[in-house]
Amino acid sequence: MPETKLPTRADDFSEWYNQVVLRADLADYAPVRGCMIVKPYGWALWENIQASLDRRFKATGHVNAAFPLLIPKSFIDRESKHVEGFAPELAVVTHGGGEELEEPLVVRPTSETVIGHAYAKWIKSYRDLPVLINQWCSVVRWEMRTRLFLRTLEFWWQEGHTAHATFDEAEAETRQMLNIYADFAMNDAAIPVIAGRKSEAERFPGADQTYSIEAMMGDRKALQSATSHNLGQNFAKGFDIKYLDKNNAFQYCWTTSWGLSTRFIGAIIMAHGDDQGLILPPRLAPYQLVIVPIFKNDAERGPVMETVERLRAQLTDFRVKVDNRDDVSPGFKFNDWELRGVPLRLEVGPKDVAKGSVMLARRDKPGKEGKAVASQDNLASALSEVFEEIQASLFDRALSFRKAHTHDPRDYAEFRQVVEDGWAFSWWCGDAECEIQIKDDTKATTRCIPLEQPGGEGVCIHCGKPAKEKAIFAKAY
Amino acid sequence: MPETKLPTRADDFSEWYNQVVLRADLADYAPVRGCMIVKPYGWALWENIQASLDRRFKATGHVNAAFPLLIPKSFIDRESKHVEGFAPELAVVTHGGGEELEEPLVVRPTSETVIGHAYAKWIKSYRDLPVLINQWCSVVRWEMRTRLFLRTLEFWWQEGHTAHATFDEAEAETRQMLNIYADFAMNDAAIPVIAGRKSEAERFPGADQTYSIEAMMGDRKALQSATSHNLGQNFAKGFDIKYLDKNNAFQYCWTTSWGLSTRFIGAIIMAHGDDQGLILPPRLAPYQLVIVPIFKNDAERGPVMETVERLRAQLTDFRVKVDNRDDVSPGFKFNDWELRGVPLRLEVGPKDVAKGSVMLARRDKPGKEGKAVASQDNLASALSEVFEEIQASLFDRALSFRKAHTHDPRDYAEFRQVVEDGWAFSWWCGDAECEIQIKDDTKATTRCIPLEQPGGEGVCIHCGKPAKEKAIFAKAY
Numbered sequence: 001m002p003e004t005k006l007p008t009r010a011d012d013f014s015e016w017y018n019q020v021v022l023r024a025d026l027a028d029y030a031p032v033r034g035c036m037i038v039k040p041y042g043w044a045l046w047e048n049i050q051a052s053l054d055r056r057f058k059a060t061g062h063v064n065a066a067f068p069l070l071i072p073k074s075f076i077d078r079e080s081k082h083v084e085g086f087a088p089e090l091a092v093v094t095h096g097g098g099e100e101l102e103e104p105l106v107v108r109p110t111s112e113t114v115i116g117h118a119y120a121k122w123i124k125s126y127r128d129l130p131v132l133i134n135q136w137c138s139v140v141r142w143e144m145r146t147r148l149f150l151r152t153l154e155f156w157w158q159e160g161h162t163a164h165a166t167f168d169e170a171e172a173e174t175r176q177m178l179n180i181y182a183d184f185a186m187n188d189a190a191i192p193v194i195a196g197r198k199s200e201a202e203r204f205p206g207a208d209q210t211y212s213i214e215a216m217m218g219d220r221k222a223l224q225s226a227t228s229h230n231l232g233q234n235f236a237k238g239f240d241i242k243y244l245d246k247n248n249a250f251q252y253c254w255t256t257s258w259g260l261s262t263r264f265i266g267a268i269i270m271a272h273g274d275d276q277g278l279i280l281p282p283r284l285a286p287y288q289l290v291i292v293p294i295f296k297n298d299a300e301r302g303p304v305m306e307t308v309e310r311l312r313a314q315l316t317d318f319r320v321k322v323d324n325r326d327d328v329s330p331g332f333k334f335n336d337w338e339l340r341g342v343p344l345r346l347e348v349g350p351k352d353v354a355k356g357s358v359m360l361a362r363r364d365k366p367g368k369e370g371k372a373v374a375s376q377d378n379l380a381s382a383l384s385e386v387f388e389e390i391q392a393s394l395f396d397r398a399l400s401f402r403k404a405h406t407h408d409p410r411d412y413a414e415f416r417q418v419v420e421d422g423w424a425f426s427w428w429c430g431d432a433e434c435e436i437q438i439k440d441d442t443k444a445t446t447r448c449i450p451l452e453q454p455g456g457e458g459v460c461i462h463c464g465k466p467a468k469e470k471a472i473f474a475k476a477y
Numbered sequence: 478m479p480e481t482k483l484p485t486r487a488d489d490f491s492e493w494y495n496q497v498v499l500r501a502d503l504a505d506y507a508p509v510r511g512c513m514i515v516k517p518y519g520w521a522l523w524e525n526i527q528a529s530l531d532r533r534f535k536a537t538g539h540v541n542a543a544f545p546l547l548i549p550k551s552f553i554d555r556e557s558k559h560v561e562g563f564a565p566e567l568a569v570v571t572h573g574g575g576e577e578l579e580e581p582l583v584v585r586p587t588s589e590t591v592i593g594h595a596y597a598k599w600i601k602s603y604r605d606l607p608v609l610i611n612q613w614c615s616v617v618r619w620e621m622r623t624r625l626f627l628r629t630l631e632f633w634w635q636e637g638h639t640a641h642a643t644f645d646e647a648e649a650e651t652r653q654m655l656n657i658y659a660d661f662a663m664n665d666a667a668i669p670v671i672a673g674r675k676s677e678a679e680r681f682p683g684a685d686q687t688y689s690i691e692a693m694m695g696d697r698k699a700l701q702s703a704t705s706h707n708l709g710q711n712f713a714k715g716f717d718i719k720y721l722d723k724n725n726a727f728q729y730c731w732t733t734s735w736g737l738s739t740r741f742i743g744a745i746i747m748a749h750g751d752d753q754g755l756i757l758p759p760r761l762a763p764y765q766l767v768i769v770p771i772f773k774n775d776a777e778r779g780p781v782m783e784t785v786e787r788l789r790a791q792l793t794d795f796r797v798k799v800d801n802r803d804d805v806s807p808g809f810k811f812n813d814w815e816l817r818g819v820p821l822r823l824e825v826g827p828k829d830v831a832k833g834s835v836m837l838a839r840r841d842k843p844g845k846e847g848k849a850v851a852s853q854d855n856l857a858s859a860l861s862e863v864f865e866e867i868q869a870s871l872f873d874r875a876l877s878f879r880k881a882h883t884h885d886p887r888d889y890a891e892f893r894q895v896v897e898d899g900w901a902f903s904w905w906c907g908d909a910e911c912e913i914q915i916k917d918d919t920k921a922t923t924r925c926i927p928l929e930q931p932g933g934e935g936v937c938i939h940c941g942k943p944a945k946e947k948a949i950f951a952k953a954y
């Protein structure tokens with residue numbers, strides 16, 4: 001509950017973010033450094049994200065399962081790049097049941113290894129392929145600098161792990177899941193994202209190819225919002241995942257993995273929020289609508305509450321909160337639900353009761369512009385339309401913002417300027433050394449090489465060598 | 478896939494259980510001793526259990542959240558009985574990010590402590606109460622003798638944690654959740670359970686009162702299937718969970734916790750299974766119906782598959798599997814899906830195509846008794862009825878079985894005999910020493926003191942002292 005005003009985004013974006021997370025009751029700090037509690041309001045948002053993704057996963061033939069939290073430490077060592085990437089971040093269990101363990105166990109930082117071990121046991125022949133499994137769980141990575149949702153020691157996610165007979169099938173799966181993430185982000189979270197390929201430096205440790213969706217936040221930095229990895233045969237060889245093909249010969253499988261985490265909640269906050277707080281897209285909001293009854297005395301209370309309850313009963317297709325607290329004023333409630341990002345407010349006062357009307361107030365358009373009187377009749381269909389409008393308007397606004405802050409600099413001098421404002425979409429030679437020099441110089445990194453390319457060729461924005469692709473460069477979370 | 482026959486339950490119940498779990502593809506062993514992988518078929522069953530419970534939790538005003546996996550070890554020590562109960566079972570993280578930690582962390586064995594710590598921070602006044610939060614997660618307890626689903630180092634569960642202003646409210650919550658578990662077990666899992674109070678020896682470490690639901694398994698042992706604890710003010714005092722009452726005085730809260738775990742899958746297997754394998758109740762079965770197409774040649778295949786697809790399209794209200802594998806025979810498929818417990822099989826052959834009929838085969842009634850011809854018209858409503866019949870018949874069978882093996886022995890000599898056959902429902906003095914003597918002598922323990930009592934008074938079945946209540950005594954999982 002806000003005792004003081006939020007900092008503005010322009011003044012201190014980082015502090016605005018922290019305060020929105022805490023005041024909107026999305027999350028809290030846990031007693032262990034860097035760990036987080038996802039509070040009921042934040043978890044309800046996550047549950048909607050989960051439902052939205054899970055539906056897409058199942059529609060494309062995936063099933064869920066649960067693999068163990070504890071992994072023998074030696075498993076991590078079996079894939080050389082994987083161990084390099086994850087060894088410094090491990091939480092290690094050395095004691096169990098009062099005794100020191102013979103082999104230390106790690107709390108999973110990701111599950112390629114333990115799932116690879118299972119797949120090696122389960123997969124015998126080409127008839128067993130593809131294996132298309134996802135799990136919803138939490139993982140632990142010992143991060144040093146943490147921020148709620150964006151980077152925490154423990155975070156919640158889904159991790160899909162699939163095994164295929166051919167490279168082509170694995171690549172098609174990797175791209176399919178990338179498209180599913182992009183579809184989810186754009187249609188349900190109203191966040192325009194750019195789908196692309198990661199540079200070698202930005203790849204998942206152990207992947208042949210990593211794809212990601214990248215979104216622009218309100219401070220114009222980029223946030224990697226989900227990733228999809230083509231793991232080639234790296235884990236298949238590390239864990240001996242083989243199948244007997246139609247000619248009775250053993251072949252290594254081709255595997256993929258893909259994930260989206262509670263970090264995405266950070267993306268929603270920073271893509272849509274304004275100086276009043278959160279703005280949640282109607283398709284994911286825990287409450288799509290808050291009804292605030294307004295009355296001055298007991299004589300007014302009866303008819304108002306009767307109308308409120310009648311409306312609530314009509315609106316069972318929506319996620320509705322009736323705020324009937326009697327210890328705070330309507331104005332307090334308005335501010336509170338604005339801070340918490342509920343897409344639409346519905347006010348019912350004595351005049352509305354008399355006229356058969358309600359007052360609607362859109363969260364995405366503050367002030368008079370977002371206000372409208374609606375009839376109590378056919379309210380459900382009117383609301384459906386309003387929610388579609390809000391969903392579209394959030395997307396359009398984020399897209400315009402991204403376009404306004406995405407630049408195509410003519411030379412490196414201009415490049416250095418534009419990455420202070422937002423993103424640069426520039427020809428890049430693809431060389432790792434060149435990438436490091438740009439990063440050291442500007443703090444901007446390659447976010448991705450978008451799948452959609454202009455065609456043709458150019459010269460690298462930094463080194464001037466020939467370049468076949470354009471990349472997004474930006475400062476990033 | 479069964480290469481050899483299952484052992485019969487009469488011959489070796491324990492081995493029958495293990496083989497059903499593995500062959501029905503519910504779970505597998507993980508690389509770490511005592512840990513389990515819940516395979517997609519087992520997880521789909523768990524997802525249905527989750528949905529079924531979650532609906533009930535939310536309908537009674539509970540919300541979900543997520544608390545951290547890692548807990549400072551010192552937290553466990555703050556409630557004296559809690560530490561006694563859980564200290565020997567802890568998995569301890571001593572290293573993170575390559576360094577030894579200043580304070581070791583434990584992987585949560587249950588979350589009363591870390592949630593208590595959060596509630597102390599969140600709860601300020603009587604207006605904040607009650608707090609009604611649940612979480613779905615996994616927990617780790619270092620068990621020595623493990624069995625898939627029944628007792629594993631890591632298991633999945635939900636744990637509800639609530640805080641209230643008064644003892645009465647906490648007690649009402651504890652009993653409400655017990656009733657919800659009983660309702661779920663009986664109506665959705667078709668398992669008759671007895672709801673009762675635990676003896677002091679069987680209480681949760683740190684609870685003032687533990688209630689449970691107890692079910693009889695196919696080997697006539699008891700399985701504790703869910704528990705609900707009134708924690709009194711024990712954790713409130715240990716973690717300083719206080720609120721300001723209406724008179725501006727600080728009061729300690731009254732808290733509860735309640736849980737149901739993947740152990741319940743073990744209960745379903747052992748309550749309903751037969752010598753052919755699993756039998757799943759229709760309300761929870763991952764597939765309620767398997768359609769097996771039957772044809773001898775390509776000429777028959779076309780019309781049969783066309784009918785199968787038409788029926789599948791009609792049956793979207795059900796969870797349907799079409800088994801169109803072409804490398805195994807229909808007979809093999811029948812056995813396979815019987816082993817995996819699908820409640821109903823629907824066969825479609827060329828004659829069915831010609832007659833507009835299908836053959837139904839109920840899993841709960843093997844052979845001719847369970848077979849019936851049904852019309853392809855109005856199949857959905859016919860199936861709804863059949864599923865209701867199967868659901869009721871599974872419950873009735875389990876209830877008859879329990880009644881047949883629950884005894885009211887006249888004296889202790891008879892008591893010793895009947896607990897070899899099943900359960901004894903006997904007057905008990907309530908004395909802990911008496912309970913230990915019975916256990917040492919017979920291996921039977923008090924499962925619960927049922928809430929439904931015959932009334933009146935009696936004498937203890939063991940020591941002959943006056944007794945006010947009857948208890949269930951049984952060997953237990």
